[in-house]
Amino acid sequence: MSLLVMFVLLALLLVLGMPVALSLASASAIYILLEGLPNVVVVHNMINGVDSFPLLAIPFFILAGHLMNTAGITERIFTFARALVGWAPGGLGHVNVGASVIFAGMSGAAVADAGGLGTIEIKAMRDAGYDTDFAVGVTAASSTIGPIIPPSLPLVIYGVMASASIGELFAAGLVPGFMMAVALMIMVAWYAWRRDYPRDLVFRPALVLASFLQAFLPLLTPVIIVGGIVSGLFTPTEAAVAAAAYALCLGLFVYRTLTWRHILRVSIDTIETSAAILLIVAAATIFAWILTANQVANGLGEFLLSISQNPQVILIFITLIVLALGLFMETIAAITILVPVLLPIAQQVGIDPVHLGIVVVLNLMLGLLTPPVGMVLYVLAQVSGVSFERCLKATAPFLVPLIVVLLLVTFVPAFSLYLPTQFYR
Incomplete structure (x- = not known):
């Protein structure tokens, strides 16, 4: 009965618009009170939830992304x-996707991509005569590449919750991330053919070389992050520190576009964003502990396995569950709640935890483009000055190539497991 009350209260609080972290913590606290458990359980689980060395990567990757945006480095990436x-x-549609791929290797967050590059991309496309809806749609869809190509904040959270190698998860995200980029570029090419969109400029090797030299140092950021992790030079957490330090050096000493005032504002923004994420992790940890204590995972597992023990069928059920929750819940909270429930089920039928992580994150990226949460849509509504509803309508066609990639990655594990197998196993 207490468990039912907790679920009903959580749903009610989310519908009323209470922040996800407070909704999870409040619903969990009510359960603990009804069960007569000591209040210290709440504090104990919240502390344990964030007491993890890999989670230190989150504030540093966020800081690196903010520094890149503030230092004007995103403009160099866009120009290249x-x-x-x-x-x-x-x-410019292809440029939009290409810039997102490059920036994905620096920020690890879809919202950072949409808010940073989105401002530049949408303005450039409008000025060139592209439809606003097309500009918003391709910007929203391409921003979801960020959390797939390393570094990825959602994959860091998943790795912590699943006790999986974050290095393997980062390697596993590379091929699916590039698949998303190719699929979106095919969609852009179809739009360009149908609407007779122009070429933005003539291909000139000299121009490519000049812009590459201007963007060379920022382009080294993903090389430092991925290369350092794969080579074993440093851990993902240390890679995040290195990325933030590198971005700071570029802004302060190389380009000299950062001032101490900028650094103060960036630091405050990083603290606010990191605190919000870690609060969600802490609150979701209590919720996940309650689900585990009540053997919800076992019950769901027995139910699904009674239907089928075929890994492909189980993956379909997992996809539907994640998609449904992703519509209503923020990515980090959804991962923290779902992993303790879904991972045991997946392991029983032989699904690799690294493959499951990529499938879960890919599914949740679709949630960023769909109501009622749709964080990327809200950001782009502010950036572009168009309504949320119009952003949703503009983005809908670009969900098609993303869903195709999701299905391919879900049912062909080699797309996500090839690189981890080559470098780690």
Whole structure:
């Protein structure tokens, strides 16, 4: 009965618009009171939830992304992407996707991509005569590449919750991330053919080289992060520190676009964002502990396995569950709650935890583009000055290539497991 009350209260609080962290903590606290458990259980689980060395990567990756945006480094990335792929029909659409791929190797967050690059991309596309809806749609869809290509904040959270190698998860995200980029570029090419969009500029090797040299140092950021982790030079957490320090050096000493005032504002923004994420993790840890204590995972596992023990069928059920929860819950909270429930089920039928992590994060990325949560849509509504409803309508066609990639990655594990197998196993 107490468990039912907890679920009903959580649903009610979310519908009323209470922040996810407070909703989870409040519902869990009510359960603990009804069960007569000591109040210290709440504090104990919240502390244990965030007392993890890998979680230190979160504030540093966030800091690196903020520093890149504030130092004007995103503009150099956009200029390089424009010279590289802007010659194709619908050039700025391809530039949009290409810039997101590059920036994904620095920020690890879809919202950072949408808020940072989105401002530059949408303005450039509008000025070039592209439809606003097309500009918003491709910007929203391409921003979801960020949490798939390393570094990835959701994959860090998943790795902590699943006790999986974050290095393997980062390696597993590379191929699916590039698959998303290719699928979106095919969609952009179709739009360009149908609407007769122009080429943005003529391909000139000299221009590509010049823009590459301007963006060379920022482009080293993903090389430092991924190369350092794969080579064993440092852990993902240490890679986050290295990325933040590198971004700080670029802004302060190389480009000299950062001032101490900028650094103060960036630090405050990083603290606020990190605190919000870690509070969600802490609150979701209590909720997940209650689910585990009540053997919800065992019950769900027995139910699903009674239907089928085929891994493909179980993956379909997992996809439906994650998609449903992703519509209503923020990515980090959803991962923290779902992993303790879904991981045991997946392991029983032989699904690799690393493959499961990529599938879960890919599913939750679709939630960023769909109501009622749709964080990327809310950000782009502010950036572009159009309504949330219009952003949703503009983004809907771009869900098609993303769903195709999701299905391929879900049912062909080699797409996500090939690189981890080569480098780690």
